Amino acid sequence: xxxxxxxxxxxxxxxxxxxxxxxxxxxxxxxxxxxxxxxxxxxxxxxxxxxxxxxxxxxxxxxxxxxxxxxxxxxxxxxxxxxxxxxxxxxxxxxxxxxxxxxxxxxxxxxxxxxxxxxxxxxxxxxxxxxxxxxxxxxxxxxxxxxxxxxxxxxxxxxxxxxxxxxxxxxxxxxxxxxxxxxxxxxxxxxxxxxxxxxxxxxxxxxxxxxxxxxxxxxxxxxxxxxxxxxxxxxxxxxxxxxxxxxxxxxxxxxxxxxxxxxxxxxxxxxxxxxxxxxxxxxxxxxxxxxxxxxxxxxxxxxxxxxxxxxxxxxxxxxxxxxxxxxxxxxxxxxxxxxxxxxxxxxxxxxxxxxxxxxxxxxxxxxxxxxxxxxxxxxxxxxxxxxxxxxxxxxxxxxxxxxxxxxxxxxxxxxxxxxxxxxxxxxxxxxxxxxxxxxxxxxxxxxxxxxxxxxxxxxxxxxxxxxxxxxxxxxxxxxxxxxxxxxxxxxxxxxxxxxxxxxxxxxxxxxxxxxxxxxxxxxxxxxxxxxxxxxxxxxxxxxxxxxxxxxxxxxxxxxxxxxxxxxxxxxxxxxxxxxxxxx
Ligand code: FHN
Numbered sequence: 001x002x003x004x005x006x007x008x009x010x011x012x013x014x015x016x017x018x019x020x021x022x023x024x025x026x027x028x029x030x031x032x033x034x035x036x037x038x039x040x041x042x043x044x045x046x047x048x049x050x051x052x053x054x055x056x057x058x059x060x061x062x063x064x065x066x067x068x069x070x071x072x073x074x075x076x077x078x079x080x081x082x083x084x085x086x087x088x089x090x091x092x093x094x095x096x097x098x099x100x101x102x103x104x105x106x107x108x109x110x111x112x113x114x115x116x117x118x119x120x121x122x123x124x125x126x127x128x129x130x131x132x133x134x135x136x137x138x139x140x141x142x143x144x145x146x147x148x149x150x151x152x153x154x155x156x157x158x159x160x161x162x163x164x165x166x167x168x169x170x171x172x173x174x175x176x177x178x179x180x181x182x183x184x185x186x187x188x189x190x191x192x193x194x195x196x197x198x199x200x201x202x203x204x205x206x207x208x209x210x211x212x213x214x215x216x217x218x219x220x221x222x223x224x225x226x227x228x229x230x231x232x233x234x235x236x237x238x239x240x241x242x243x244x245x246x247x248x249x250x251x252x253x254x255x256x257x258x259x260x261x262x263x264x265x266x267x268x269x270x271x272x273x274x275x276x277x278x279x280x281x282x283x284x285x286x287x288x289x290x291x292x293x294x295x296x297x298x299x300x301x302x303x304x305x306x307x308x309x310x311x312x313x314x315x316x317x318x319x320x321x322x323x324x325x326x327x328x329x330x331x332x333x334x335x336x337x338x339x340x341x342x343x344x345x346x347x348x349x350x351x352x353x354x355x356x357x358x359x360x361x362x363x364x365x366x367x368x369x370x371x372x373x374x375x376x377x378x379x380x381x382x383x384x385x386x387x388x389x390x391x392x393x394x395x396x397x398x399x400x401x402x403x404x405x406x407x408x409x410x411x412x413x414x415x416x417x418x419x420x421x422x423x424x425x426x427x428x429x430x431x432x433x434x435x436x437x438x439x440x441x442x443x444x445x446x447x448x449x450x451x452x453x454x455x456x457x458x459x460x461x462x463x464x465x466x467x468x469x470x471x472x473x474x475x476x477x478x479x480x481x482x483x484x485x486x487x488x489x490x491x492x493x494x495x496x497x498x499x500x501x502x503x504x505x506x507x508x509x510x511x512x513x514x515x516x517x518x519x520x521x522x523x524x525x526x527x528x529x530x531x532x533x534x535x536x537x538x539x540x541x542x543x544x545x546x547x548x549x550x551x552x553x554x555x556x557x558x559x560x561x562x563x564x565x566x567x568x569x570x571x572x573x574x575x576x577x578x579x580x581x582x583x
Contacts (some may be wrong), residue, residue, distance in 0.1 A: 035258060036275055038158065039219075039247055041351040042110035042341070043309050047279055049115050049145075049286035052086040052122045054323040058289035069320070070287030073120050073169055074177060077186035080170055083120065087137040095325025097147035098302045101155045103327065107335040108342025111158035113221050113316060116145060118162070118287075121170025125214075129205035132170060144325075149214040161210050165236055165252065166195075166202050166228045173198030175227030181578050199232045207239045211246070217583075222251040222258070229253075229487065249277070260314075267304060268499065269466030271311035271351040271354045273440040278308050279316045282331055288320040295330050298337035299432045303364075305338070305349065306379045306433060310364035312354030341432060344405045345556075348435045358448045358500075361463040361481040362389060363433070364456040373399065377446035382481045384469070389422040389436065393447030396440035404435035405522025411436060418447055442480070452559070458509075458580040460499040460561075462487045465578075470494040486576050493570040498562040499578065506556055511548040514576040515564075516537060520567035527551050527561045536573065543576060550583070 019450070049070055058069040060076040067075050073083045094292040100235070104112055117123045121309035125145040135143050145161070152159040162226065168174025170186070172193035176185055192353045205440045211217060220240055225233070233253035240248050260275035267278055282301065284294045292387035296304075301317065308315045313326035318332045327335075342349065352366035356376075367374060380389065401422055422436060462478060463485035467494070469475040476490040476497070487497060512524060517539050525532045525548055534549045552560060562577070 011380065013421055021535065027504055032259075035245055035247065038276065039111070039260070039314070042351050043314050043352070044107075044109045044157070044305060045111040045113060045160075045314065045316045046104040046107070046109045047113050047316045049162075049288075049318060050321045051115055051118045051287065052090055053091075053118070053190035054288040054321060055086045055089050057323065058285065058291060059331045060146065064291060068285040069284070069286065070118050070120070071291070072451075074186070079187045080190055081384075083525060084137075084170075084276070086133070087122070087132075087134075088139070090138040090225045090323060091319075091323030092135070092323060093140070095142075095147075095321075097144065097151040098154070100148065100321075100327060101151040101157050103332065103335055105155055106343075107339040108346050109157075109220065109317075110350070111160060112148070113150060113162055113219055113532055114148060114392075116163050117168075119164045119169055119176075119224070121164075121168040121174060121519065123206060125210065127206055127209055129209060130202050135275065143530075144212075145214060153215055158218040158248070160221050161214070161217055162212065162221040162223060162303035163203075165199075165207070165225050166225050166232070167223075168198060168202065171202055171367070173201070174213055176228060177224075179227040193448040195227065195229060195232055196235075204235060204239060207236060207572065211239060211243055213577050215244060216243070219247045219249075221249050225251055225253045225256070241265060245305065252508035263313075264470060265305055265471030268311065268313070271313065275314075276312075277314040277316050277319065278304075281318045281320075282334055286318050286327065288322050295334070298334045301334055302338055302341050302432050303381055306364050306366070309349050309352055309366050310355040310379070327453055331474065340346055341430075343432070345435050346413075348379065348404055348437075352377065353579050356444075356446045357392065358450045359462070360462050361390070361485065373442045374440045374444045376440065378436040378438060380434045380436060381432075383428055383434075383551050384481060385484075387401060387424040389424055391420040391422065391438070392449040394420045394438075394440075394442035394444070396444070398440055399439060400439040401566065402436070402437050403429060404437050404457035407437075409563075427497055449500075453503045453505055453582065456582045458501050458503060459577060460501055460579065461485050461577045462531070466498045466500075468496040468498060471513055486574055488574050489572070490565075490574065491570075492571040493565040493567045496562050496564045497575065498560055499581070500560050501556060502558050503553055503580075504556050505582060506553050509551050509553060509580040510583055511551055511561075511578065511580055513548055513578045515546050515572040516541060516543045517572065519571040520569070521573060522565060523548065524564045525549060525551065525561065526564065527553070527559060533566060535569075543574075548578075551580070 031403050034039050053070045053072050056072055061564055065072050065076045080449055103508055115148055116125055126135040126143040127133040149159055159245050164305050166175045169176050173195050247259045250261045260277050262279050279443055285291045285292045305315045319327045321327050348366055355365035357365055364379040366377045371547050401411040401413050414421050447570055451464055474492045476495045479488055501537055517536055518536050521536050523534055525534055532549050555576055
């Protein structure tokens with residue numbers, strides 16, 4: 001009991017991602033903070049994958065090529081000379097840089113990162129270092145990146161260029177995906193040369209060009225350091241270092257810190273303790289792929305942005321324009337819908353810090369500190385059915401509770417035990433995400449609501465789980481909240497479901513779960529070093545409590561337990577909760 005009291009006594013508020021006191025910071029940190037300030041405040045940017053691959057748009061010789069479209073040259077093993085011919089057909093006359101910038105701005109995006117050269121080696125800017133570029137090799141005869149830089153300047157949009165520094169499938173010294181396994185380049189005509197020939201002969205000169213000729217880039221976005229060497233990385237970094245305000249990512253080499261890290265196609269379950277940006281597609285492919293209709297809904301994209309902001313990160317959301325120079329209509333539609341939400345609720349995203357709460361079953365939280373106190377932006381995805389929005393473990397003087405889109409719309413609230421209960425409205429203002437603002441005094445403390453041992457049991461509901469979906473593939477989703485929450489569509493064996501919990505008691509625990517499955521399957525239960533394979537029977541489509549075996553906890557404290565399907569024995573399952581019962 002004493003230990004339990006101690007645990008709950010540890011109040012971890014804490015704007016964990018918020019800056020430390022200015023006085024405590026050294027000079028380097030202060031400099032870094034100053035450089036990153038606009039980027040941290042921005043939260044939302046547009047990624048643009050545009051290149052020659054937009055011409056075949058996922059098809060080669062009348063066949064659909066599986067995978068992401070910008071990889072078509074490698075996936076279909078297209079010889080260099082043949083791929084080069086695409087340039088003759090690339091004439092994106094519909095391209096209008098200003099329209100793209102205006103769309104990004106409307107969506108609420110504060111920066112754009114565009115591919116200046118992807119792995120196929122084709123430069124989307126006028127390069128003196130290689131004739132294989134959009135001005136010299138296509139009928140288009142315009143520099144689209146120059147036009148984009150001008151439009152960004154005009155509309156106050158920050159700009160970054162993506163540059164594939166290692167992979168260059170067009171050059172004898174460039175790397176390719178399986179070079180590290182000793183596999184030869186698919187085109188035998190391409191006589192190999194040392195990497196540094198390509199680095200010094202093309203990559204460095206082109207990086208110089210993009211840094212010098214486009215009005216001062218804000219971001220340089222490296223990608224896939226396959227086959228890179230330290231020498232190549234430091235040679236390129238030396239160019240970036242000439243621009244002290246330039247922000248670069250962590251993909252120059254492995255490992256490489258950069259200014260920020262880059263989780264791709266997934267949102268980390270908790271925040272990271274350094275700057276990070278999720279890059280994400282709206283469908284599956286980065287480059288335009290004609291038959292890729294796997295679109296995420298606007299609702300899930302808005303919630304994803306909020307989820308990321310609530311963990312202290314940025315979202316770089318991708319569009320893949322066509323060979324004519326148009327952003328595909330489904331992307332435009334989604335960006336407009338995101339923009340409609342951002343126009344009204346942007347205050348709860350820009351310049352905010354990560355949530356101080358462990359989990360909020362009904363949604364997310366972002367925060368800001370002001371001179372007079374704290375602002376909590378409660379992002380309500382699902383209004384609790386009992387009409388009460390429970391803000392767990394909030395110890396603060398509450399000054400005001402209102403609707404962000406209409407401050408006159410106040411909410412009644414009361415304190416109960418450690419929680420603040422906000423009375424839900426009878427109307428749901430925004431079914432995608434309603435933002436309720438809670439203003440508090442300066443002193444604010446929050447007690448964690450992490451699942452913990454109560455009466456011999458630790459209950460871990462579905463909405464307290466972190467669902468780790470694979471980057472590509474079918475994603476498991478969470479529906480409902482509280483006791484009605486449910487993990488559905490768990491069909492991909494690569495999806496891992498994980499809970500963090502606290503226990504004050506070491507010992508043996510029986511694991512139970514409320515599961516529905518159509519066929520028998522197997523799961524690996526993992527806690528620390530323990531991995532136990534366990535069978536789940538078919539429940540004939542009904543929810544049943546099943547046993548997942550036993551687990552030993554040797555040390556009290558915070559723990560992480562996860563369930564991962566066994567590849568050969570997995571069909572699908574739904575899960576409502578997992579419970580550990582102390583034996
Ligand atoms: O191989 C690329 C891919 O085509 C795309 O550009 C993504 C964007 O982050 N980066 C690489 C895969 O990690």
